[in-house]
Amino acid sequence: MPTEQYGKNQKNSIKMLLSNTYFWVVLIYFSAIIFLSFFTRKLASRSVADYLVAGRNLGVVFCAVVVAAEWLGGMSTIGVSEKAFTTMSFQPILYNVSTAMGMLIIGFTVAKWYRQQNVHTVSEMLDFLFGKDAKKISAIVFLIAYITLAYVQMQTAASVLSAIFQISWLSAIIVSAVVITLYTYVGGMHALAITSVAHTFMMFFGIGIATITGMINIGGFESLQTILAAKGAPSNIYNPFSAGLSDALSLLLGGVLGGMAAQASIQPIFAAKNAETAKKAALLSSALIAPFGVMTALLGLIGATGYYVNTATVNPKMVLTTLLTNPEFIHPVWGALALAGILAAILSTVGPVNFAVVTIATKDIYHGFINPKAEEQKVISVAKKLVILVTLVTLPLAIVFQKGILDAAYVSYAIRSIGAIVILLGLYQKRFITPLAVKLAFIGGTSAIFLFMLAAKMKWFNIDKTYGAVFFAIVFIIIGNLITKFRNKKAI
Numbered sequence: 001m002p003t004e005q006y007g008k009n010q011k012n013s014i015k016m017l018l019s020n021t022y023f024w025v026v027l028i029y030f031s032a033i034i035f036l037s038f039f040t041r042k043l044a045s046r047s048v049a050d051y052l053v054a055g056r057n058l059g060v061v062f063c064a065v066v067v068a069a070e071w072l073g074g075m076s077t078i079g080v081s082e083k084a085f086t087t088m089s090f091q092p093i094l095y096n097v098s099t100a101m102g103m104l105i106i107g108f109t110v111a112k113w114y115r116q117q118n119v120h121t122v123s124e125m126l127d128f129l130f131g132k133d134a135k136k137i138s139a140i141v142f143l144i145a146y147i148t149l150a151y152v153q154m155q156t157a158a159s160v161l162s163a164i165f166q167i168s169w170l171s172a173i174i175v176s177a178v179v180i181t182l183y184t185y186v187g188g189m190h191a192l193a194i195t196s197v198a199h200t201f202m203m204f205f206g207i208g209i210a211t212i213t214g215m216i217n218i219g220g221f222e223s224l225q226t227i228l229a230a231k232g233a234p235s236n237i238y239n240p241f242s243a244g245l246s247d248a249l250s251l252l253l254g255g256v257l258g259g260m261a262a263q264a265s266i267q268p269i270f271a272a273k274n275a276e277t278a279k280k281a282a283l284l285s286s287a288l289i290a291p292f293g294v295m296t297a298l299l300g301l302i303g304a305t306g307y308y309v310n311t312a313t314v315n316p317k318m319v320l321t322t323l324l325t326n327p328e329f330i331h332p333v334w335g336a337l338a339l340a341g342i343l344a345a346i347l348s349t350v351g352p353v354n355f356a357v358v359t360i361a362t363k364d365i366y367h368g369f370i371n372p373k374a375e376e377q378k379v380i381s382v383a384k385k386l387v388i389l390v391t392l393v394t395l396p397l398a399i400v401f402q403k404g405i406l407d408a409a410y411v412s413y414a415i416r417s418i419g420a421i422v423i424l425l426g427l428y429q430k431r432f433i434t435p436l437a438v439k440l441a442f443i444g445g446t447s448a449i450f451l452f453m454l455a456a457k458m459k460w461f462n463i464d465k466t467y468g469a470v471f472f473a474i475v476f477i478i479i480g481n482l483i484t485k486f487r488n489k490k491a492i
Contacts, residue, residue: 022164022325025336026343029202030179033195058271062197063281066268066352068288069196071099071259072203073349074156075409077342080293081320084300085311088233090240091248092300096293097240098255100286106260107282111269113427115278119270120363122261122419126438127368129426134438138419139364141442142263145415146357150390151397152408153350154180155317158398160343163321173398180350181391196352199344200288206341211295213330214302214323224298227305237301246464254413254466261419263356292345299323354394358386411449414469418445421473437480444476445469 058066076096083092119125123142127135157176162169218224225237234242241248260266272278303309303319308329314322320342324335362383367374374382401408418441425433448468456462 020164020166021332022336022339025333026161026164026340029340029343033179033198058268058277058281059273060277060280060284063268063272063277064284064288065200066196066271067103067281067285069200069203069345070268070349070352071096071103071285071289072200072292072345073353074153074346075349076289076292077203077207077296077345078156078159078317078320079409080296081300081303082316084297085304085319086316088228088231088237088301088304089242090238090297090301091242091244091251092240093293093297094240094248094251095255096290098252099259100290101252102256102259103282103286103289105256106266106269107279107286110260110423110427111278111282112275114266114269115272115275120267121360122263122266122423123360123364124368125423126419126426129423129430130433130435130438134422134435135364135368137439137442138422139360139368141415141446142261142419143357143360143365144446145412146263146353146360147390147394147397149409149412150350150353150357151394151401152412153346153353154394154398157343157346157350159317160321160339160346163318163325164339164343170399173395176346176350177391177395180354181387202337202344203292203341206338206344207292207295207299209334210324210330210338210341211298213334214299217329218302218305218307224301224305227307228301231304231306233304250410250464250466253470254410254417257417257420257466257470258410258413259416259420261416261423263360267352267356267359296320354387354390357390357394358383361386361390410466411453414449414466415446417466417469418442418473421470421477425477432481433477434481434484436484437477440476440480441473444479445473448472 080092080095084090114125117125117128119128121139121142123135123139126138154173154176157180158169158172161167161172161176165172165175167175215221215224218227221238225233228237229235236242269278269282272281299320303314303323304311308326309319309322321339323329324338324342327335329335330338362379366382366386367379371378422433422438422441426438446469448471449465452463452465452468
């Protein structure tokens with residue numbers, strides 16, 4: 001292509017971008033979020049507790065919104081709509097329903113214990129219950145879980161940005177990584193708390209408008225059912241169990257158990273003012289989590305009708321963004337606000353997920369074992385460096401490993417389910433679990449997850465990874481208890 005023609009094409013592309021409503025709305029939102037994070041800079045630099053758990057000073061509403069915002073991310077938007085689109089069912093709403101149920105259970109069970117112990121991580125809680133070895137092995141396993149979740153969330157951010165800015169998916173991955181790293185680095189948990197309030201408002205406002213518009217356009221619930229039934233959808237698309245009982249139960253099990261040992265969503269509970277605040281915040285967050293998945297699932301189903309999205313060619317990950325950038329479906333201004341809402345949802349999760357990896361690596365690995373005598377400012381310095389390192393690790397993973405968002409994310413949920421079982425037993429039935437059983441549960445359960453994934457890929461057999469994690473965790477707990485009992489008898 002001649003240089004003159006290339007330059008003309010570049011100018012035309014820039015002109016189109018600058019006249020793009022979606023571009024300006026999202027750019028303004030991005031700028032506002034980064035600006036907000038700078039207000040927290042001084043607060044975040046005073047101590048390790050200030051940087052990692054906001055000085056343990058979050059009130060009920062603030063804490064609840066941060067917890068909910070962490071759950072309402074890429075999986076609740078891109079992931080749920082993708083799954084609704086491919087299954088033509090309401091099954092993926094079980095992701096939000098189960099996590100809401102999980103937060104209710106946390107509120108009535110472990111929330112007060114987490115806050116009373118003044119811990120920074122789930123592994124520190126396991127240290128309190130079972131000792132240093134349990135902390136060490138669980139920290140490594142939770143790092144695997146959250147690095148997996150971090151790269152999946154980064155992929156969802158790229159799906160939105162590539163649609164808005166009309167750039168390649170690879171470029172969008174890099175842009176999202178830079179923005180998330182910047183505001184997390186600057187303000188720590190204070191920044192995540194303040195920006196989460198803005199994110200939550202924007203996501204409900206934007207997605208709410210898009211859902212109402214979509215249902216009016218399609219003719220209501222009955223019309224949507226009729227259109228999809230003609231395309232081979234289940235007889236009742238609004239029954240979340242109609243697309244398969246096993247998959248549905250896996251979503252429920254993973255969501256309920258995965259929440260109890262979820263560093264990213266529990267970290268705000270560690271930051272609550274007191275134990276009672278932690279409990280109330282966990283309960284309140286469930287009221288925000290459950291309804292959101294219904295809206296994004298409906299948008300995925302509207303996309304599956306083929307009226308506004310070419311179902312034959314569209315990438316399922318891009319269904320939601322393709323729908324919202326179609327002016328025949330929604331006015332560009334409202335579509336831009338909805339896209340900003342999706343981006344808000346994703347940012348509200350990616351930041352805490354990345355920060356969960358940072359917190360685990362800082363408190364459990366560096367301050368817990370490598371340099372336990374490190375001074376406050378040294379630990380903060382290491383944490384900030386780890387913010388950048390986590391991005392450098394998750395970025396290539398996001399580029400290389402691309403599969404169904406909910407499916408990949410449930411690797412993390414399956415691992416955290418092991419932690420939930422161990423913590424519940426440790427708090428309420430400690431006589432049924434020993435430190436050796438804890439170590440074996442994490443090693444055996446996590447190994448089972450990757451074994452089952454390999455077996456499914458090689459087509460040897462196909463058993464859900466969440467079921468495998470829970471089953472083998474229980475089996476290894478029993479084995480660990482028996483070995484401990486045998487050793488104790490032998491010692492006598």
